[in-house]
Amino acid sequence: MYAIVEIAGHQFKVEKDQKVFVNRLATEEGKKVDFDNVLLIGDGDNVTVGAPAIDGAQVSAKVLKHFKGDKVIVFKKKRRKGYRVKNGHRQALSEIVIEGIKASGAKKAAPKKEAKKAEPKKSEAVEATQDLSKMTVAELKEMAKAKGITGISSMKKADLIAALS
Numbered sequence: 440m441y442a443i444v445e446i447a448g449h450q451f452k453v454e455k456d457q458k459v460f461v462n463r464l465a466t467e468e469g470k471k472v473d474f475d476n477v478l479l480i481g482d483g484d485n486v487t488v489g490a491p492a493i494d495g496a497q498v499s500a501k502v503l504k505h506f507k508g509d510k511v512i513v514f515k516k517k518r519r520k521g522y523r524v525k526n527g528h529r530q531a532l533s534e535i536v537i538e539g540i541k542a543s544g545a546k547k548a549a550p551k552k553e554a555k556k557a558e559p560k561k562s563e564a565v566e567a568t569q570d571l572s573k574m575t576v577a578e579l580k581e582m583a584k585a586k587g588i589t590g591i592s593s594m595k596k597a598d599l600i601a602a603l604s
Contacts, residue, residue, distance in 0.1 A: 440454065440455065440480070440481065440482045440540055441453065441454045441480075441481050441540075442454075442477050442478075442479065442480045442481070442496070442498055442540045443477070443478045443479040444474050444476060444477050444478065444498045445474070445476040445478060445492075446459070446461045446462075446464075446474055446535075447461050447462040447463075447464065448462065449461065449462065450478065453498060453537045453540070454537065454540075455537055455538070455539060455540060456536065456537065456538075457536070457537045458503070458534060458535070458536050459500075459534075459535050459536075459537065460508075460532050460533070460534055461532065461533055461535060462530070462531070462532065462533070463505060463531035463532060463533050464502060464505075464533045464535070466502050466533075467502070468502055468503065468504055468505060469501070469502065469503075470501070470502055471499060471500070471501050471502075471538070472499070472500050472501070472502060472535065473497055473498070473499050473500075474497065474498045474499075474500065475492070475496075475497055476492050477489065477492055477493045477496035477497065477498055477540075478491065478492055478493070479493075480493060480496055480540065480542050482542070487542065493542075495541075495542075495543040496540075496541060496542055496543065497540075497541045498537060498539070498540050498541075499537075499538045499539045499540075499541070500535040500536060500537050500538055501535065501536050501538055502533055502534075502535050503533075503534040503535060503536055504533070504534050505531070505532070505533050505534075506532055506533075506534070507529040507530065507531060507532065508529055508530040508531075508532045509529070510527055510528075510529050511527060511528055511529070511530070512525065512526075512527045513525070513526045513527060513528075514526075571599075571600045571603060571604070572600060576595075576596050576599065579596065579599040579600065579603065580592075580594075580599065582603055583599055583602060583603060586603065588602050588603070
């Protein structure tokens with residue numbers, strides 16, 4: 440059984456007990472990681488293709504170690520101009536081993552992230568009502584229109600703030 444899974448922005452064809460080098464993951468060494476974005480699963484002659492991902496499919500892996508890759512040298516030159524620039528870097532990588540591929544029955548971990556994002560929106564609404572001077576004239580006009588204030592087309596920013604207060 441094999442799967443094509445997206446890990447850290449790259450697509451990999453993986454099988455059970457395979458070692459894969461991926462861009463640095465934010466997980467500690469020795470911890471288990473689950474990837475939900477499975478694009479294709481192949482089991483013998485049976486191939487399942489997602490649109491774009493397969494719902495409920497999951498690939499589980501274990502982070503073995505974090506390290507830096509080989510040095511890559513970037514050399515730029517323009518002939519006859521005396522322009523030469525030499526740069527280089529070492530890519531931060533993680534080595535993972537694939538522990539299993541589940542075709543169905545996996546749960547997604549996305550709702551936790553959505554709950555964290557919902558809280559700041561409430562505080563933004565409170566800040567917007569408190570400080571009208573930081574808002575643009577267009578935003579103030581929309582608020583005035585929603586409250587039913589007439590004659591907003593000829594009002595300046597200070598007049599709009601006074602009317603909304």
